Amino acid sequence: MEGGSEVNLELITSHKFAETTFTYNERDVAVYALGVGACARDAVDKDELKYVYHQDGQQFIQVLPTFASLLALGYSSHLADLPGLFYDPRLLLHGQQYIEIYRPLPSSCCIRSTASIVGLHDKGKAAVVDYEVVSYEKESGKPLCMNRMSVYLRGAGGFSKSSQPISYTKYPANQILAPKVLNRQPFTALLYRLSGDYNPLHSDPTIAEVAGFSRPILHGLCTLGFAIRAIIKCICGGDPNLIKAISGRFLLHFYPGETLITEMWLEGLRVLYKVKVKERNRTVLSGFVDISRLSSAL
Numbered sequence: 001m002e003g004g005s006e007v008n009l010e011l012i013t014s015h016k017f018a019e020t021t022f023t024y025n026e027r028d029v030a031v032y033a034l035g036v037g038a039c040a041r042d043a044v045d046k047d048e049l050k051y052v053y054h055q056d057g058q059q060f061i062q063v064l065p066t067f068a069s070l071l072a073l074g075y076s077s078h079l080a081d082l083p084g085l086f087y088d089p090r091l092l093l094h095g096q097q098y099i100e101i102y103r104p105l106p107s108s109c110c111i112r113s114t115a116s117i118v119g120l121h122d123k124g125k126a127a128v129v130d131y132e133v134v135s136y137e138k139e140s141g142k143p144l145c146m147n148r149m150s151v152y153l154r155g156a157g158g159f160s161k162s163s164q165p166i167s168y169t170k171y172p173a174n175q176i177l178a179p180k181v182l183n184r185q186p187f188t189a190l191l192y193r194l195s196g197d198y199n200p201l202h203s204d205p206t207i208a209e210v211a212g213f214s215r216p217i218l219h220g221l222c223t224l225g226f227a228i229r230a231i232i233k234c235i236c237g238g239d240p241n242l243i244k245a246i247s248g249r250f251l252l253h254f255y256p257g258e259t260l261i262t263e264m265w266l267e268g269l270r271v272l273y274k275v276k277v278k279e280r281n282r283t284v285l286s287g288f289v290d291i292s293r294l295s296s297a298l
């Protein structure tokens with residue numbers, strides 16, 4: 001935000017984003033699954049092959065619930081249209097993600113999405129903007145999922161005039177957060193970006209350096225995809241349709257080639273999870289997943 005000018009909260013929160021449509025097919029679903037590590041260790045893993053192959057035809061493959069996050073991705077570039085919000089897009093980091101799944105995503109679909117701003121926070125050194133995207137099956141009009149994304153805009157805070165910094169939230173606080181060892185190959189981000197997030201922060205060493213990193217970092221949503229896949233495998237008995245809602249906060253950047261460790265704890269129908277980077281022994285992501293029922297495999 002610019003030179004101490006106060007942001008007009010009402011103008012920002014009433015901003016209307018254009019509706020978008022997004023069409024995906026079975027190939028996109030399979031490429032996404034591979035990008036978050038499905039079948040990477042075992043090409044015939046019975047819990048994971050279904051995300052990339054089905055003997056009766058590709059229309060029967062299953063869709064990982066985190067695929068839903070791709071339906072909201074396009075809106076991050078529209079934040080530049082927000083009136084009075086000025087930031088350097090190279091310093092943008094993905095802060096948090098919350099996903100509600102209303103029905104399993106079909107293996108191919110045309111999607112219509114609407115978006116609105118649901119949060120704005122002045123953190124002094126940064127601004128946090130929350131936006132919500134609801135996605136519908138275009139043909140039937142049925143709602144499929146809701147994504148809420150928080151972006152952390154470094155250097156864009158300090159826009160509140162009063163002594164009380166602006167902190168506006170339009171959604172329930174309890175959806176924000178509560179807080180196996182997997183080896184990853186260094187090309188993970190290059191494969192994952194084929195699912196549609198072409199931000200050069202994840203592929204270009206020069207851009208990564210401008211953003212303050214020694215080399216390109218992994219997409220937050222890719223880390224989330226790895227974590228939720230591990231939870232589906234370990235807690236849901238391999239059934240992705242048990243997932244109702246997913247929440248995560250990105251706490252630290254992750255470099256492809258490092259090792260992710262996902263730890264999880266079951267509390268009723270809520271799975272608390274934490275993802276650590278083994279080499280630095282630091283937590284990079286934490287959050288919760290709500291499931292509809294316990295798997296009989298537990």
Ligand SMILES: CCC/C=C/C(=O)SCCNC(=O)CCNC(=O)[C@H](O)C(C)(C)COP(=O)([O-])OP(=O)([O-])OC[C@H]1O[C@@H](n2cnc3c(N)ncnc32)[C@H](O)[C@@H]1OP(=O)([O-])[O-]
Nearest residue numbers: 076093094095096123152218219220221250251252253254
């Ligand atoms: C979207 C499409 C583009 C995708 C890009 C990517 O994938 S990028 C790759 C994926 N993403 C990444 O790799 C990002 C990884 N995360 C990070 O690098 C760091 O967490 C950080 C730089 C976001 C903040 O660190 P820091 O040391 O500057 O922060 P601090 O601890 O001093 O807290 C200051 C205030 O901010 C609050 N707050 C803190 N964290 C978050 C958050 N995540 N979220 C929201 N809010 C957050 C905190 O509560 C506090 O508020 P309070 O209590 O004062 O009212």
